Amino acid sequence: MPTLSFWMILAISALRSLRDTSREETRGKALLVKIAAQDRKAFEEFYYHYAQRIGHFLSKMLQRHDWVDEGVNDVMLTVWQSAGRFDPERAKVSTWLFGIAHNKGLKILERAGRRREMPLSEAADEYLQGENDDNDPLETKQDPSNPEQQVMGWQLGEALTWAISKLSEEHRCVIELSFNNNCSYQEIAEIMSCPENTVKTRMYHARKKLAEHLQRRGFDPTGQNGG
Amino acid sequence: MANNEHETIALLLPWQVNGRLSEDESRRVETHLQNCQTCREQVLQLQTLKQHVVSEPPAWQPSAQHFSQLLASVEHLKQAAPNNHAQQQPSIRKKTWQELFKGFLQMPATLRWTMALESVALVVLVAYLSVPAKTWLATTDNPYQTLSDGTSQHSTTDTVVRIRLLFQEQITAAEITQLLKQADANIQEGPSELGFFFIEVPQNRAAQVLDILRNNPGVRLAEPVQ
Numbered sequence: 457m458p459t460l461s462f463w464m465i466l467a468i469s470a471l472r473s474l475r476d477t478s479r480e481e482t483r484g485k486a487l488l489v490k491i492a493a494q495d496r497k498a499f500e501e502f503y504y505h506y507a508q509r510i511g512h513f514l515s516k517m518l519q520r521h522d523w524v525d526e527g528v529n530d531v532m533l534t535v536w537q538s539a540g541r542f543d544p545e546r547a548k549v550s551t552w553l554f555g556i557a558h559n560k561g562l563k564i565l566e567r568a569g570r571r572r573e574m575p576l577s578e579a580a581d582e583y584l585q586g587e588n589d590d591n592d593p594l595e596t597k598q599d600p601s602n603p604e605q606q607v608m609g610w611q612l613g614e615a616l617t618w619a620i621s622k623l624s625e626e627h628r629c630v631i632e633l634s635f636n637n638n639c640s641y642q643e644i645a646e647i648m649s650c651p652e653n654t655v656k657t658r659m660y661h662a663r664k665k666l667a668e669h670l671q672r673r674g675f676d677p678t679g680q681n682g683g
Numbered sequence: 684m685a686n687n688e689h690e691t692i693a694l695l696l697p698w699q700v701n702g703r704l705s706e707d708e709s710r711r712v713e714t715h716l717q718n719c720q721t722c723r724e725q726v727l728q729l730q731t732l733k734q735h736v737v738s739e740p741p742a743w744q745p746s747a748q749h750f751s752q753l754l755a756s757v758e759h760l761k762q763a764a765p766n767n768h769a770q771q772q773p774s775i776r777k778k779t780w781q782e783l784f785k786g787f788l789q790m791p792a793t794l795r796w797t798m799a800l801e802s803v804a805l806v807v808l809v810a811y812l813s814v815p816a817k818t819w820l821a822t823t824d825n826p827y828q829t830l831s832d833g834t835s836q837h838s839t840t841d842t843v844v845r846i847r848l849l850f851q852e853q854i855t856a857a858e859i860t861q862l863l864k865q866a867d868a869n870i871q872e873g874p875s876e877l878g879f880f881f882i883e884v885p886q887n888r889a890a891q892v893l894d895i896l897r898n899n900p901g902v903r904l905a906e907p908v909q
Contacts, residue, residue, distance in 0.1 A: 496754070496877050503750055511743025524743050529753050536757050616735045635736040640703035641695075656694040663697075666732070 484549030485542075492540035503532055506550075509637065510557045516632045517561045517625050523568070530560045547646060554637065555647045558629060565625060612675060619669035627662035630655060688715065692722060700729040751849055751904035758847065758879050759909075844889035845908040846896070848873075848880040854901035862902070866895045881908070 484505070490498030507528055514527040534556050542552055620628060626648070633639040633647060641659075645652040692715040698704045699712045716722055787795065846868075850859060863869060863882070873880030884892045889907065896905035 494876060499757075500750065503753065504745055507745035507749075508741050508743065511745065512741050515742035521743070525749060528743070528745075528749070529756060532753050533756055533760065537760070612731070613735055613738075616732065617739070620736075631732070631736060634697050634701055634703075635733040636739075638701050638703060641698055643703075659697050660694055663729075663732075667728075 481548055481550075485544050488535075488539045488542050488549065491536060492542075499532075499536060502535065506553055507532065509550075510553060512636065513554060513557055513629075513632055514561050516620075516628050517558070518564060519621065523564050527557065527560050527564055530563075531557045534560070548643070550637065551639070551643045551646055554633065554639070555649070558647050559649075561625070561629075615670055615673045615675055616666075618673070619666050622669050623662055623665055626658055627665065630658045631662055634659065689719060689722070692716075692719070693725065696722060696725050697729055700726060700733055747903065754849060754877050754879070755847055755904055755906060758875060758877050761875070761877075842886055843883045844886050845871075846882050846884065846889070846893065847904070847906055847908050848882060848896065848902065849878060849904040850880070851901050851903055858901050862896070862899050866892045868892055 484502070487498045487502045487505075491502060510531050511524055511528045514524045514531075515521065518524060518527060531553070535553070542549070547555070620631060623631070629648060630644060633644045634641075639647065641652055641655045644655045648655065692712055695704060695708055695712055699709060704712065716726065787798070790798070848870075866882075866884075867888070868882040868884050870880050871883050882892075893905055893907070896902050
């Protein structure tokens with residue numbers, strides 16, 4: 457039977473993630489109406505409210521700071537041009553915005569020839585295996601024989617950052633949208649223009665790849681510390 | 684069946700952790716978790732992952748400079764929009780010409796010949812008028828000069844640089860006047876809807892003027908218009 461603390465952690469986690477988005481949503485919609493009427497002040501407020509999240513998302517997706525500047529610029533330009541076309545009946549402001557961001561991000565990656573296509577089957581998922589692994593300087597830092605070293609949270613954090621950076625951009629997007637932006641799988645499907653089941657399987661493969669990467673750094677995926 | 688249920692639930696766990704499952708789904712997951720140690724472990728791992736992702740500092744920060752550049756891009760788009768419209772014109776005109784030509788062929792022969800002769804006469808007249816005008820314009824020792832001649836030489840696109848300017852909101856009119864005096868430039872246009880002003884300076888002074896403008900704290904953005 458699960459312990460009481462397990463349920464408490466789960467409940468707190470769920471409560472924390474239930475942010476009061478309705479207020480933000482109402483404000484976002486009101487700003488978009490004004491932006492559609494070419495209101496510069498509203499555009500500026502919208503920019504300062506959403507640009508950081510969009511920038512963070514693109515930064516995780518593109519992994520190049522100079523591309524992020526361009527990406528955020530492109531997203532906001534689209535907002536300026538298309539605010540009048542936003543349909544609040546169809547999507548939330550953030551879903552619409554992240555959809556634009558994801559699209560712009562893909563275009564930047566395609567232009568740079570850096571886009572990695574998603575594998576269609578689990579077997580094909582091995583495409584990531586061994587990628588740059590031999591040259592990874594972080595790989596040797598971890599000493600699997602030293603459990604004390606591994607239980608330190610910052611080391612797990614560092615390993616997680618590294619492991620996430622090793623994923624494909626689609627896997628990174630699913631993780632980022634789920635955990636940093638609290639999107640439902642239905643919203644992610646809309647943002648990434650794919651079926652809901654694809655979102656679930658992408659997340660599944662992302663977790664699997666993360667566990668493999670962490671294991672290679674000496675972290676046991678069944679627990680927080682290795683050894 | 685149980686295996687299927689386990690697999691279905693396992694795929695939903697990330698959204699149980701972020702609290703975005705529907706009530707029905709969430710209840711189903713909770714029921715499954717009571718009897719599945721593997722899934723409970725997965726939930727703990729996902730919570731660690733979520734905690735890590737959320738705790739990462741913002742990887743990108745908005746800035747006044749970036750926003751100013753964004754406004755410049757918007758302004759650029761606005762200026763480009765009429766050109767795009769103009770580019771669509773030829774296709775419309777082409778249709779009109781085709782229609783006119785069809786109409787022309789359907790006219791009586793005498794009327795057609797009269798119109799053709801009139802067109803030839805018009806072409807000859809235009810050619811006659813344009814040749815001396817060209818020669819006159821090409822002459823350097825032109826005895827006639829108007830007041831606007833000096834400025835028009837100055838505003839030739841290849842010798843003048845157009846600069847897009849965005850001031851800080853708190854800048855005063857006196858400060859703008861002082862700054863323009865320092866830069867030896869005048870506002871040619873503005874403010875636009877987005878608050879941009881445009882000045883034009885000779886190309887050989889453009890770099891110096893841009894330096895003066897950019898170093899002034901009252902200026903948010905100063906950039907040459909491409």
